[in-house]
Amino acid sequence: MFGMRRQLDTSQIIIWAIGIGLILMVFIGSFSTLSEGQYSTQQWIDFVVFGLAQGAIYALIALGYTMVYGVLGLINFAHGEVFMGGAFSAYFLASFFDDHALQGMRFVEAARGDPTFLDTNPILSLIAIFAFAAFISTLIAVVLERVAYRPIRDSPRLVKLITAIGASFFLQYTFRGFFGSGVQVYPDVELLKGEIFGIRTTLVVVFVSALVMLGLLYAFIQLTRTGRAIRAVSEDMNTAALMGIDVDRTISVTFAVGGFMAGIAGILYVLIYSQVNFFTGFIPGIKAFTAAVLGGIGNLPGAAVGGIFLGVFESLGPTLILDGLGIPAAHQLKDVIAFTLLVLILIFRPTGILGERLATKRV
Amino acid sequence: MADGLRSASRYGLIGAVAIWHLCLVGMVETFAERELIGEAVSMGYLMMAAILMLVGYVAARKADQAPRALLFGATSGGITGVGILILILAINKINIGEIFPFATPHLIELLTFGIESSTGLLMPPLAGAVVGVVGAAQTLLPPAWRRAITLALVTITLFGLMRDVIAVLLPTGIRKIIFTSSGLTYLAAIVLLLLSGAGFWAQTYFQERNQRARATRPLTETPQRTWRWWAGMAVLSLFLLTFPMWSKSFLSNVASFVGLYIIMGLGLNMVIGFAGMLDLGFVAFYAIGAYTMAILTSPAIASSYYNQPVETGFLSFWQALPFSMIAALIGGTLLALPILKMRGDYLAIATLGFGEIIRILVQSDFLKSFERTGPDGETYDATFLGGAQGITRIARPELGDFMLKDPEHFYYLILIGCLLALFISYRLKKSRMGRAWMAIREDEDVAQAMGINRVTAKLWAFVIGAFLGGLSGGIFASMLGSVVPKSFELLISINVLALIIVGGMGSLPGVVVGAIAMVGLPEMLREFGEYRMLVYGAVVVVMMLYRPQGLWPESVVAREVEEARARQSAEEQSATESNSPPPSAENQAQS
Numbered sequence: 010m011f012g013m014r015r016q017l018d019t020s021q022i023i024i025w026a027i028g029i030g031l032i033l034m035v036f037i038g039s040f041s042t043l044s045e046g047q048y049s050t051q052q053w054i055d056f057v058v059f060g061l062a063q064g065a066i067y068a069l070i071a072l073g074y075t076m077v078y079g080v081l082g083l084i085n086f087a088h089g090e091v092f093m094g095g096a097f098s099a100y101f102l103a104s105f106f107d108d109h110a111l112q113g114m115r116f117v118e119a120a121r122g123d124p125t126f127l128d129t130n131p132i133l134s135l136i137a138i139f140a141f142a143a144f145i146s147t148l149i150a151v152v153l154e155r156v157a158y159r160p161i162r163d164s165p166r167l168v169k170l171i172t173a174i175g176a177s178f179f180l181q182y183t184f185r186g187f188f189g190s191g192v193q194v195y196p197d198v199e200l201l202k203g204e205i206f207g208i209r210t211t212l213v214v215v216f217v218s219a220l221v222m223l224g225l226l227y228a229f230i231q232l233t234r235t236g237r238a239i240r241a242v243s244e245d246m247n248t249a250a251l252m253g254i255d256v257d258r259t260i261s262v263t264f265a266v267g268g269f270m271a272g273i274a275g276i277l278y279v280l281i282y283s284q285v286n287f288f289t290g291f292i293p294g295i296k297a298f299t300a301a302v303l304g305g306i307g308n309l310p311g312a313a314v315g316g317i318f319l320g321v322f323e324s325l326g327p328t329l330i331l332d333g334l335g336i337p338a339a340h341q342l343k344d345v346i347a348f349t350l351l352v353l354i355l356i357f358r359p360t361g362i363l364g365e366r367l368a369t370k371r372v
Numbered sequence: 373m374a375d376g377l378r379s380a381s382r383y384g385l386i387g388a389v390a391i392w393h394l395c396l397v398g399m400v401e402t403f404a405e406r407e408l409i410g411e412a413v414s415m416g417y418l419m420m421a422a423i424l425m426l427v428g429y430v431a432a433r434k435a436d437q438a439p440r441a442l443l444f445g446a447t448s449g450g451i452t453g454v455g456i457l458i459l460i461l462a463i464n465k466i467n468i469g470e471i472f473p474f475a476t477p478h479l480i481e482l483l484t485f486g487i488e489s490s491t492g493l494l495m496p497p498l499a500g501a502v503v504g505v506v507g508a509a510q511t512l513l514p515p516a517w518r519r520a521i522t523l524a525l526v527t528i529t530l531f532g533l534m535r536d537v538i539a540v541l542l543p544t545g546i547r548k549i550i551f552t553s554s555g556l557t558y559l560a561a562i563v564l565l566l567l568s569g570a571g572f573w574a575q576t577y578f579q580e581r582n583q584r585a586r587a588t589r590p591l592t593e594t595p596q597r598t599w600r601w602w603a604g605m606a607v608l609s610l611f612l613l614t615f616p617m618w619s620k621s622f623l624s625n626v627a628s629f630v631g632l633y634i635i636m637g638l639g640l641n642m643v644i645g646f647a648g649m650l651d652l653g654f655v656a657f658y659a660i661g662a663y664t665m666a667i668l669t670s671p672a673i674a675s676s677y678y679n680q681p682v683e684t685g686f687l688s689f690w691q692a693l694p695f696s697m698i699a700a701l702i703g704g705t706l707l708a709l710p711i712l713k714m715r716g717d718y719l720a721i722a723t724l725g726f727g728e729i730i731r732i733l734v735q736s737d738f739l740k741s742f743e744r745t746g747p748d749g750e751t752y753d754a755t756f757l758g759g760a761q762g763i764t765r766i767a768r769p770e771l772g773d774f775m776l777k778d779p780e781h782f783y784y785l786i787l788i789g790c791l792l793a794l795f796i797s798y799r800l801k802k803s804r805m806g807r808a809w810m811a812i813r814e815d816e817d818v819a820q821a822m823g824i825n826r827v828t829a830k831l832w833a834f835v836i837g838a839f840l841g842g843l844s845g846g847i848f849a850s851m852l853g854s855v856v857p858k859s860f861e862l863l864i865s866i867n868v869l870a871l872i873i874v875g876g877m878g879s880l881p882g883v884v885v886g887a888i889a890m891v892g893l894p895e896m897l898r899e900f901g902e903y904r905m906l907v908y909g910a911v912v913v914v915m916m917l918y919r920p921q922g923l924w925p926e927s928v929v930a931r932e933v934e935e936a937r938a939r940q941s942a943e944e945q946s947a948t949e950s951n952s953p954p955p956s957a958e959n960q961a962q963s
Contacts, residue, residue, distance in 0.1 A: 175911075
C-alpha cells in the first residue's frame with residue numbers, strides 16, 4: 010500500500026508539472042503578444058466576435074452529446090456526422106433555391122442572371138433551409154439510435170463506444186459515397202451580406218439564432234412533460250420506467266432533440282464557412298464533445314457555456330498564446346489548442362468547470 | 373399469419389433501404405463491372421442477391437409451416453423489389469441524379485436487367501420475390517445443409533474475387549478452364565460449389581459428433597498437441613517461408629502490409645483486448661516509430677543537419693530500429709501516465725486527441741525545421757520533421773553487403789517481426805501480468821481489491837503496445853522509403869481497431885485473421901478501395917450488434933458465449949413448456 014501511494018505521487022507530480030508548465034506558457038505567450046502590440050483593438054474584437062459565433066455552433070452540437078450521455082452514458086461519436094448531415098442538406102436545398110425560381114406554384118430552373126428564389130424570397134428560403142436541415146439531422150439521429158444503439162443498450166461501455174465509432178465512419182463514408190469527396194460551396198445569401206454595428210451580419214445571425222435555440226431547448230427540458238421525462242430517465246432509467254415513463258420513446262426524443270440542434274448547427278456552420286464536405290462533421294464533433302466535457306457532461310447550461318468558451322479560446326488562442334511564444338504559422342495549430350484543452354480537461358477536471366449534474370454514480 | 377406478413381414487409385423495407393444505400397453510394401454500379409461467374413453474375417448483382425436472400429431468410433425464420441415460410445420470403449423479397457422499383461422511378465421522374473451522382477441511367481439499366489420497355493420495371497419485384505423465396509427455402513433445410521450451402525456460396529464468391537491473385541499462380545492451360553477474364557467460369561463455379569459444399573457438410577457432420585467430447589473438457593486444460601497440430605504447423609511454416617518464392621511481388625507486398633498491421637494489431641490488442649482500454653490514438657506510436665527511423669537514417673536529414681551533402685544518415689536501419697521502438701515506448705509512457713486513471717470512454721477521447729495533436733504538430737511548420745548553429749558559427753535551418761512534405765530517402769536494411777529493398781525481402785523481415793510480436797503477446801498473456809490485465813478488463817475494482825496494482829498493469833499494457841507500434845512504424849518507414857504526415861491519420865487507428873474487433877478482442881489468432889480479412893482482402897480487391905472505410909464502419913457496427921466476441925474469439929470468451937446461449941435456450945424452452953399459451957395469444961402479446 011505504501012509503495013503504491015508513492016508511485017501515484019510521482020506520476021501525479023509529473024502531471025501537475027506538465028499542467029503548470031502549460032499554464033505558464035499561456036501567460037508568457039499572451040503577455041508577450043500583448044506587449045508587442047502587433048494587433049489592433051479592432052482585430053481583437055473581430056477575433057472575439059468570430060469566436061462567439063463559432064462557439065455558439067459548438068454549443069448547439071455539444072447539447073446533443075451531453076443529453077445523450079446523460080441518458081445512455083454513451084459518447085455518441087456519430088453526433089458530428091448528424092451535424093454534417095444537416096450541413097449537407099442545407100447545402101442542397103440552398104443551391105436548389107439558388108438556381109430555381111418560383112413561377113406560379115412550380116419551381117423552374119432560372120436562367121443565368123435572373124433572380125432566383127433565394128434572391129426573391131430570402132427569408133422564406135432561409136426558414137425552409139433551416140427546417141429541412143433540422144429535419145434531416147433529426148431523422149439521422151433517430152434512425153441511428155433505433156438501428157445501432159438500442160440493441161446494445163445494456164452492453165458493456167466498450168461495446169457501445171466502438172459501435173458509435175463504427176457508426177460514425179459508416180455515416181461519414183456514406184455521405185462521401187453519395188456526394189463525392191469534393192468540397193461543396195454554399196451559395197451566398199444577399200440578405201446576410203453587410204454589417205450590423207460593424208460586425209458581419211452572418212455572425213450576428215448565427216449567434217442570435219443559436220442563443221434562441223439554446224433558450225428554447227432549456228425551456229423544453231425544464232418546462233414540458235417530455236423534458237421532465239428526459240430528466241427522469243437521465244437520473245435513473247429503471248426507476249423512470251417504473252414510474253410509467255416510456256423509456257424507449259424518451260430516448261428517441263432525446264436523440265431527436267439532439268439531432269435537431271445539430272441540424273441547426275449544421276446550417277449555421279455553412280452560413281459562416283460556406284462550404285461542406287463529408288469530413289466536415291468530424292473536427293467540430295470532437296470540439297463540441299470537448300465543450301460538453303468542459304461544461305460538465307450531462308449539464309445543459311454547462312454545454313452551452315463550454316461551447317462558447319471553447320469557440321472564443323480557439324479563436325484567440327493561436328494569435329494570443331502561440332504568436333507570443335514565437336511559433337511560426339500559428340494558425341495551423343488552431344486544432345492543437347482545442348485538443349490540448351480537451352486532454353487537459355479530461356486529466357485535471359473530468360467533471361468540467363460547472364460540474365456534472367449527474368453525480369459520480371456513472372463512473 | 374398476419375403478424376408474419378407484417379414482419380416480412382418490415383424486413384422487406386429494411387432490405388429496400390439497404391439496396392438504396394448500395395445503389396446511391398455507387399457500389400452496385402462500380403461492382404457491376406466485376407463479373408464473378410461467367411458473364412451473368414457480377415459482384416453488384418451478387419451483393420443485392422445476398423441482401424434479398426438474407427431478407428427472405430429472416431422473414432421466413434419464424435414461420436411454422438413450409439408454405440408460409442416461402443410466402444413470407446416472397447413477400448419480403450417482393451417488397452424489397454418494389455423498393456428498387458421506386459428508386460428507378462425516382463431517378464426517372466424526379467431526377468434525383470442532380471443530388472446523387474450515382475443515380476444514373478446506367479444504374480437503371482442494371483436494375484432492370486437491360487430491358488427497356490415497361491416489362492423491365494416488373495423485373496425488380498419479380499426477381500426480388502424469387503430470390504426472397506430462395507432465401508426462405510434455406511430455413512426449411514437442416515442446419516448442417518444450410519451451413520454447407522452458405523459457406524459454399526461464400527467460397528465461390530471469394531474465389532471469383534481473388535481471381536487475379538490465384539490466376540497468376542496457375543499454368544495457362546488450367547487457368548483458361550477455371551477463370552474468365554475477371555472471375556470463374558460456369559463449369560469451375562459449379563464444381564467448386566459442389567466440392568466446397570460437400571466439404572463443409574462433412575466438416576459440420578464430424579464436428580457434431582465430436583461436440584460432446586469437447587464440451588466435457590475442462591477449460592483450464594491446455595489443448596493436446598497431437599500429430600495433427602504439428603503437421604498443420606509444418607505445412608503453415610512451409611507456406612509462410614516459401615510464400616514470396618511462388619507468389620508474385622504484388623502479393624508479397626500485400627502480405628507485408630498485412631504483417632505490419634498484424635504487429636500493430638498485436639500491440640493495440642495488448643491495450644484493448646487484454647487490458648480493456650480503448651486507445652484511439654494508437655497511430656501516434658506508429659508515427660513516432662516511423663519518424664524516428666526517418667530522422668535517424670535519412671541522408672536528406674543528415675545533409676541538412678550538417679549543412680553539406682552527406683551520403684548516409686546518422687545511423688543504419690538496424691541501429692535505428694531500437695531507437696524507433698524506444699521512442700514509441702517513451703511516447704507511450706508519457707501518454708499513459710496522465711490518462712490511466714480516466715474512466716473508459718474519456719480515455720478513448722483523450723487518446724484520440726493525443727493522436728490528432730501529434731499528427732497536426734508533425735504536419736505544421738512549427739516542427740518542420742529548426743535553426744542550428746554549425747561548428748563554424750554559421751546559422752541555418754536544419755530539417756526536423758519536414759512538415760507536410762515529410763522525409764524522403766530513408767535507409768533500407770542491410771545484411772552485410774546485401775540490401776533488403778524488394779517486397780520479397782521485406783516480407784521476411786516483417787515475418788520475423790510478426791513472430792516476435794506474437795511470441796511477446798503469447799508469453800505476456802500467459803504471464804502474471806497478462807492475468808492481471810484480464811482481471812482489470814473484467815472488473816477494475818475487484819481486480820484492485822485482489823491486490824493488482826492497476827496503474828502499473830495498465831501502464832505496462834500501454835507501453836508494450838506502443839513498443840510494438842513503434843516497431844511496425846520503423847519497418848514501415850524503411851519499406852516505403854519516405855514518410856509523410858498523411859500516412860498517419862486517425863484512419864489507421866480505426867483500421868487497427870476494426871481488425872481487432874473482427875478477429876475477436878484479446879485473441880491472438882483473431883488479430884491475424886482480422887488483419888487478413890480487413891487489410892489483405894481490400895488490398896487485393898481492385899474495386900474495393902473507394903468503399904473501404906464505409907465497409908469498415910458497417911462491419912464494426914454489425915460485429916458489435918451480432919457477434920461482439922469476433923470471428924476467432926479467445927477460448928474463455930467463446931466458452932462464455934456458448935454457455936450463455938445454452939442457458940438462454942434452456943430458459944426459453946422451460947418458459948414455453950411451463951406457460952405454453954395458445955399460439956394466437958402469444959402473437960397478440962407480441963404485437
